[in-house]
Amino acid sequence: MTDDVVIDSNSISNEESDKKRFILGPVGYTGLREVGGYIYEESKTELRWPHAGVTYRKMMMDPTIASVTNFVTMMLAKVPWKVKYNPDIPDAQEASEFLSYCKDNMEDMTWRDFITDLVHGIFLGFSVNEKIFTKVTSGEWEGKIKIKGLPSRPQDTLTGWVYNDRGDKLLGVKQNPIKLDGKNPAGEVDIPRVKFIHLTNNRRSSNPEGTALLKGCYFPWKQKTLAEELELVGMTKDLAGIVNIGVDAEYLARAAENPNGVEAKNIEQMKKDAANLSAGEQSYVITPLAYNDSGKELFSFKLTGIEGAGKQYSTQDVIQRKQNEIFTVFLADVLKLGQDGSGSYALSDSKNNILALSLQYFLSIFSEKINKELTSQLLALNGWRFKAGEMPTFVPGDVDDRDLEGLSKFIQRTVSVGAVSVDKDLDNALRSAAGLPEANYEAPMPLNEGNNSRAGDGMSTTGPGTSNSPKGVDTSVSNNENT
DSSP states (O other): OOSEEEEEGGGTOSSOOSEEEEEOSOOSOOOOOEETTEEOOOSSGGGSTTHHHHHHHHHTTSHHHHHHHHHHHHHHHTSOEEEEOOTTSTTHHHHHHHHHHHHHOOSSSOHHHHHHHHHHHHHHSEEEEEOEEEEOOSSTTTTOEEEEEOOBOOGGGEEEEEEOTTSOSEEEEEEOOOOTTSOOTTOOEEEEGGGEEEEESSOOTTOTTOOOGGGGGHHHHHHHHHHHHHHHHHHHHOOSSEEEEEEOHHHHHHHHHOTTSHHHHHHHHHHHHHHTOBTTTBOOOOOOOOBOTTSOBSEEEEEEOOTTTSOSOOHHHHHHHHHHHHHHHTTOGGGGTTTTSOOOHHHHHHHHHHHHHHHHHHHHHHHHHHIIIIIHHHHHHTTOOOOTTTSOEEEEOOSSOOOHHHHHHHHHHHHHTTSSOOOHHHHHHHHHHHTOOOOOTTSOOOOOTTOOOOTTOOOOSSSSSSOSSOOSOOGGGGOGGGO
């Protein structure tokens, strides 16, 4: 059976009216540069796997990058996850309860460990988490198949991707975790595609290795590292100038004629002394007092500064600029506010919103991958089969806490004019947003006179109103919360 169907060619081309075959399957190719299971999309060797593992580990040791990765990991790992289902779908509630049980009862790891692995995959470009299942041996779900663990398979232990003959379908991945002693008793193993969750960040040309977030700050990181090294060299030298050694021309000529002579050895020693000159280690040099026949010094030593304005650059400015570039790559430059003496609360709020949106985007990627490659398979293994759009799904919460002040203003303004009705669903949503316990509508409420603030009422100057002592002016109109 082919992937071709006969359709009217007029729906495709106006030049021919006869019947043509329209190909449903692929015609073109992904163009992925893959040889022997390795991907060669990246031109720089140090950013190409498996070499990229060494590069990225060095980068993540940098304090600036570590502050971002730790912050993003903490923000995403703390987000609660729940199972969402449609109560009108048969068996949806039972299946959702089982999914919640699986999430909270993994044996080899926790759900937060799994999410942390996915976060690291975003920084490194991709992640491979093997799906390990086991049977429930006791309790309500005895006999069902649950998640035992979703362990990560480190990126630098993967030795090649397995594709079909066309190169457009990923069939699996090879792994060879060599130990420190250089041995691996198990040898190379093949992990089939159906056995692991494959997360990619900003995937292009069907590249299974995605695009690492760390890749965007590689050059700023290298330049910042170089500036820091130069700064440390300057600190060890602790000298405001360049070492200038003067040597008589005839003396230099004799040293050049005889590289093994005394003159050549003296010059080499002076070079070493100048190179080793640093505060604490060697803060002085010894130069011989020698003169030529006319009484001119054969040797001289001095520090030569830069004419005009001292240093040509400030390493501190360079380092700060590269730090800002790194923060900007992650959209986390809000972490820099206040450290360089600039920034404002208004700027912090806007940048914080942008960062929250980007983090929420990553959570949506996690959710799509989990439900497509884990949830559907887990439910099928236990006999639950749902139509498209009816399956219970894992959904993440919000990254940032709800702005209760803004929410209260919205509720006050909409409820007071009847635009929103107060019901149990709204009550539960507000309690959840505020972190309050769930309502128990069966328990009687104690009478509490005066619990209605009547914040939306005006103060009448005479007669009825909320003011106990009207003075002729309705000051409530100046309250912006009531407008």
